[in-house]
Amino acid sequence: MVWPRPEGPLLPKADVVIEGRRFAAVLTEESPQGPFDLVVEGEGRLLLPGLVNAHTHLAMTLFRGLAQDRPLMQWLTEEVWPREKRLTGEVVYWFSLLGLAEMIKGGTTAFADMYFFMEEVAEAVERAGVRALLSYGVIAPTPERMESELRKAEEFAREWEGRAEGRIRVALSPHAPYTCGPEVWKRAVALARELRIPIHTHLAETKEEVERVRAERGRSPVEWLEELGVFGVPVLAAHCVHLSEKDMEILAAHGVHAVHCPTSNLKLACGIAPVVEMLRTGVNVCLGTDGAGSAGDLNMLEEMRLAALLAKVRTGDPQALSAREALGLATWRGAVALGWGKELGTIEEGRRADGILVRLDRVHLFPDYDPVANLVYAGQAADVEALFVDGRFLLRDGQLQTLDEEEILGRCRELAKKFR
């Protein structure tokens, strides 16, 4: 069994001991002596920290494959929004479980989600056993709407922070600079301060957004949020595709975490985010899939691969964002972004026992000169053999331990009929 330290060398043939919810020991010399409740074979596997999907809308798996290859606004106004009016808590619950089943099978142990019916998303997370930063998405162009939306966001936040044995944390989510006015931002920041929770939003996703905010506010979306004091609290900013150098300096200065969502940004023709430039400026960059409705899936291995590939073509440098660095984006940098940086993201004694085992003895992963490069450039979700969170296995031998795939597919099949 081998595992990589953050962007460091692999640790060959280590034994890892888990006690309760934490890694109790990582030993390379002598094997620890039992008795143990459970011994898991690691030979021919890569042990990694769990992947962190730092931006998604889980229940939008309901819209996977719906009217694809359309312009974003047409897709939203004609296909998604009319259907979202018919959403119920039950639909959100089951399609969240569908997304969770996919994420667990693909190696994701923690994620950040922003949507509606968040109580049901939280219940799905509790049942599945993963870790999540959850927030109710506030879209409030008008003052009346603002009050009711902020109230829902606050109620959810107060109710769910620290639940599921600490696996659930919460955030506040003004949706984006172009869908929320200054009052929403100021109120959200004040509340985030009071509750000591972060803000999770969309930022600088399209050129149109940047142009619109510049026209309305006389500055870039990043500059505008800085001026409003938003970056005085921890911020998880999805996309960050269209940034000036000054924008990047602002993000770095305030410790804003940028969530690169390469599949979604390509599929919606938004652009390629300046990941290497952000990292160089000192911004913490992590990875997200965005919702499966727009991106197609919730596959973090794909996002890792794309991040590494796109950084090279954007900079013209095949050395840009190495496989090891891309793995860092998907693991410890994501853990830091979600506020779990001291607890998660690496496999070390005393840290929370979240991790995955990936099979290496596959024809598409041989030779094994560099297992991490193979994982990033050739790995598939189906290579993930096991996944554990807080020392509890949610996937073993490729089989879900807390969720029933047949049940979920059956319920989702019934519920989807109303949305065709």
Add this chain to the structure above:
Amino acid sequence: MVWPRPEGPLLPKADVVIEGRRFAAVLTEESPQGPFDLVVEGEGRLLLPGLVNAHTHLAMTLFRGLAQDRPLMQWLTEEVWPREKRLTGEVVYWFSLLGLAEMIKGGTTAFADMYFFMEEVAEAVERAGVRALLSYGVIAPTPERMESELRKAEEFAREWEGRAEGRIRVALSPHAPYTCGPEVWKRAVALARELRIPIHTHLAETKEEVERVRAERGRSPVEWLEELGVFGVPVLAAHCVHLSEKDMEILAAHGVHAVHCPTSNLKLACGIAPVVEMLRTGVNVCLGTDGAGSAGDLNMLEEMRLAALLAKVRTGDPQALSAREALGLATWRGAVALGWGKELGTIEEGRRADGILVRLDRVHLFPDYDPVANLVYAGQAADVEALFVDGRFLLRDGQLQTLDEEEILGRCRELAKKFR
């Protein structure tokens, strides 16, 4: 069982009858009456024409994961070329089988390969049961080298055309405009004419190549090959990343087939090929993985997905290269490019029975509003359940039928030791 016509609607619940090597019937109304030698369950599966990998270097799976994230010339001169001097036919044979195992499990029924020790590649193809267009790669900067290299290429071509019950065809492969002088090209064209076989080459892969050929020949690589008469025979041109409008018109006018290799082009920081522009100009565009040494894997589903995603970001249009069109690049357009356009690439009565079955009842492929969009944007190699060529199953229930994975991995493990 449903299957898509080329870029057309899906055919729901069709029964397909195979007799010998061909599709004997495709029936949507009444089920055909047996007895049959073999009945394959298609419920909940998508039946597709086999995927065509139109440009690879199969045996370079030997170099998968070797010294990744390096500049191309450094990787070649310091890592690959010194090792290639130690290649043997045995190494090429077993690593070709490794690549074939990966390709079959990922849905590829036919491919075009250019490398050395091509007899051993051909023997591997014969054993695996797939279809291939094979050619010996000629690199000849000097006249002396030219004679011996062209002789090897000719011997291979004369020996193997039509072998393996017609599943093997051959081509001639001057490597690229910057590695072969005018005499090589002229001789290769004359020989291709005599043998009635195509030319398979690399073209306009990097900006440096275009600049170099412009400096040396006073025209673009495409213009130069046209002037040499190369396009008077069928040509399979890998990459085509850096093209002028005039270049595209030349390729279209001569019916040159462009092989888009998106992963390789990103990973080596070459650029994003103008796929939509080529198609609009009338060029037949198909897809290839390039070698696993540079691209990481031989996964055609990845190339399809990337082609669809990159076309959108390159053109700024989310409608560019739909999922259905991307599937066309990977199937019938590839069959046309390899010279099998009349026999392969669609599922129709009388055509060769090459195809794949893809599982749809997976959590990451639901809901099924659009199975083809799901396949392209969320499909994984592991979803390919069965594959057949000339009516013979090479993969069933995810298990290889003609190759032994354990044997191949074992032999490759031994042989790889000499190349570390």
